[in-house]
Amino acid sequence: MADDWRICIAFGDLPRSSRDSFRQALITALGSRLGDQVAVSPQRTQIFVYAPSIGLADEAAQVAREVLAQRNISVGTVRTEGWSSREQDWRDADEVPVESAAEQEPARHAHWQERERERSASTGLPAWQVRVELPSHRDAVALAGHLAAQGWRVRRRPRSLIVWANCYDDATGLARALSGDGSADADAGIRVARVSLRSMYMYGWTAGSGGSSGA
Numbered sequence: 001m002a003d004d005w006r007i008c009i010a011f012g013d014l015p016r017s018s019r020d021s022f023r024q025a026l027i028t029a030l031g032s033r034l035g036d037q038v039a040v041s042p043q044r045t046q047i048f049v050y051a052p053s054i055g056l057a058d059e060a061a062q063v064a065r066e067v068l069a070q071r072n073i074s075v076g077t078v079r080t081e082g083w084s085s086r087e088q089d090w091r092d093a094d095e096v097p098v099e100s101a102a103e104q105e106p107a108r109h110a111h112w113q114e115r116e117r118e119r120s121a122s123t124g125l126p127a128w129q130v131r132v133e134l135p136s137h138r139d140a141v142a143l144a145g146h147l148a149a150q151g152w153r154v155r156r157r158p159r160s161l162i163v164w165a166n167c168y169d170d171a172t173g174l175a176r177a178l179s180g181d182g183s184a185d186a187d188a189g190i191r192v193a194r195v196s197l198r199s200m201y202m203y204g205w206t207a208g209s210g211g212s213s214g215a
Contacts, residue, residue, distance in 0.1 A: 004083045005057035006090065007049040009064050014073065023047055026067050033063050035127070035194045037112070052112055054082070054093065116167035126153065126164035126195055128171035132178060133160045133189035143178075164195065 009026070011019050023042050030038055030049065038060050041048040049064070051057040057080050064078045082096030083089075120127045134140045137158050144156040147163055152174070155162040165171035171192045178190055 005051045005054050005093070006081050006083075007051070007057055007061045007064060008079045008081055009047045009049070009068075010077045010079070011045050011073075018071075018073065019045075022067065022071055022073060025071060026064060029063050029067050030060060034059060053109060054080075057093070113167045113169045117170070120166035126166055128165045128168055129193055129195050130163040130165060130171050130174050130178075131160065131189075131191045131193065132163065135159070168192075 011022075014022075023040075026047065026049075027040050030040065034056060037051070037056055039050045041050065049057075049060045051060055061078050061080050068074075068078070080093040081090040082093050084091045084096060116127050132143065134143065140156055140159050140161055144154045144161055147154050147161070153164040155164075163174060165174060175190050175192050
């Protein structure tokens with residue numbers, strides 16, 4: 001899948017040490033917020049962040065501006081660009097036909113989700129997690145059994161669950177179902193997050209493991 005959108009972050013006369021520091025901070029922030037959904041390509045006086053959708057590009061641009069502000073860098077500029085098939089060149093995002101982008105977005109998103117599912121399946125490691133906070137231990141046990149019976153990989157704690165999903169759409173779909181079909185108590189707190197290696201270690205995950213387990 002082509003990354004048809006990018007963020008251009010230009011530094012002007014920023015010293016090299018500050019550029020390097022900013023680049024590392026940006027990569028860390030993007031990884032925390034967007035995981036591997038965007039790709040970073042640093043150059044001598046600028047950084048390009050490539051994204052498969054205008055939505056992800058806009059979010060990456062916001063992250064870049066936040067990092068610039070946090071580091072008190074006032075010389076940087078952040079510009080969103082889209083690839084023009086007609087011009088065979090990068091153009092300002094405002095010059096990319098909105099209808100064309102909107103038509104292509106669903107297919108791009110579906111393709112990206114399928115890639116994420118395939119990667120999770122091949123590595124045995126889930127990409128996303130849904131954390132469900134419940135009012136009682138009994139509620140946690142009941143919901144863990146319900147989800148495990150449906151094939152979800154569940155880690156149960158006394159009054160919470162971690163449910164692992166192979167892609168973002170699967171995770172958010174589960175969160176919506178739990179919020180709307182009565183499977184989770186109305187007081188349950190539901191949060192979707194990308195899985196990190198740290199969280200895998202914390203919850204004792206190994207490739208190929210899964211299923212419902214108690215604490």
